[in-house]
Amino acid sequence: MTESRQAGARTIRMEVARFRPGEDDAPVMQGYDVPVLPDWAVLDGLNHIKDRLDGSLSYRWSCRMGVCGSCGMTVNGEPRLTCGTFLTEYGEGPVRIEPLKGFPVIRDLVVDIDGFLAKLSSVRPWLIRQGEEPPLTAEYAQTPEQLEAYKQYSMCINCLLCYSACPVYVLDPDFLGPAAIALAQRYNLDSRDMGDRFDVLSQDDAVWGCTFVGECTKVCPKHVDPAEAIQRYKLTAALRSVLPWSRR
Incomplete structure (x- = not known):
C-alpha cells in the first residue's frame, strides 16, 4: 500500500x-x-x-x-x-x-547534547525534600491551584529548539539556557519542593544573561513559555537580594 x-x-x-x-x-x-x-x-x-x-x-x-x-x-x-x-x-x-x-x-x-545535560543537572530538576521522609505509601497531596502554578513549565520535552533559537546561547555556550531555567522554575513553584536553586539561577550566565528576545517561547512546540519563566525568576532573584529570607 x-x-x-x-x-x-x-x-x-x-x-x-x-x-x-x-x-x-x-x-x-x-x-x-x-x-x-x-x-x-x-x-x-x-x-x-x-x-x-x-x-x-x-x-x-x-x-x-x-x-x-x-x-x-x-x-x-x-x-x-x-x-x-x-x-x-x-x-x-x-x-x-x-x-x-x-x-x-x-x-x-x-x-552533541552533553553540555545541555550538564546544565539541566545543575538546576536539580527533581523534587528536593528536607528532614524526615514519610513512608513510601504516603502522598504529597496538592490542590488544583497548586498544580496549575507549575504545570505549564512541566510540559518541556527537552527538544532543545529553544536553545537553537536563542541568540544568547548561540553566542555564549555557557548560558544556562531557556529549558534548564524553565524546568528549575517548574520545581521552584511546586508546593512539594523544599530546594533552593538561587545560587545556580541568579548568575550572569543564568537568568541575568537573558536579553528577553523571546524566540525560545516562539519555537517551543509545547507552549512552555521559557521566556516567561526566566523573567519571573528575575523578579524572584531581585526580591531575594533585598529580602534574603524570601525563596519563592
Whole structure:
C-alpha cells in the first residue's frame, strides 16, 4: 500500500546537511527527491531517504508523536520538530534540513547534547525534600491551584529548539539556557519542593544573561513559555537580594 501511494505522488527536493567531523572539512548539502504524501512529515521524508535512498544518513528520532523531543532539527532556517512539520508546508520546495544551531555536530544531523545535560543537572530538576521522609505509601497531596502554578513549565520535552533559537546561547555556550531555567522554575513553584536553586539561577550566565528576545517561547512546540519563566525568576532573584529570607 505504501509503495503504491508513493508511486503516484509528486516529489519534493530535500537538501540535507552531511558532515563527518574528522573526515570532512565542512558540511555539504546533499539533495534527494522524496514523495510528498498528505500525511508525510519531514521526518517521514528523512526515513524514506534512510530506508530507500541513502542508508548512511544519520539523525535522531524515536516516538514520531511530538513527545520524546529527539527529532529537533533546523528546517528551512527554523528550529522545528521534524515529526510535526509536514512536507506540504513547503510548497514546491526545496526543504533544507540542517542540525540544530549552537551545538557541536557529531555526524550529519546529530548534535552533541552533553553540555545541555550538564546544565539541566545543575538546576536539580527533581523534587528536593528536607528532614524526615514519610513512608513510601504516603502522598504529597496538592490542590488544583497548586498544580496549575507549575504545570505549564512541566510540559518541556527537552527538544532543545529553544536553545537553537536563542541568540544568547548561540553566542555564549555557557548560558544556562531557556529549558534548564524553565524546568528549575517548574520545581521552584511546586508546593512539594523544599530546594533552593538561587545560587545556580541568579548568575550572569543564568537568568541575568537573558536579553528577553523571546524566540525560545516562539519555537517551543509545547507552549512552555521559557521566556516567561526566566523573567519571573528575575523578579524572584531581585526580591531575594533585598529580602534574603524570601525563596519563592
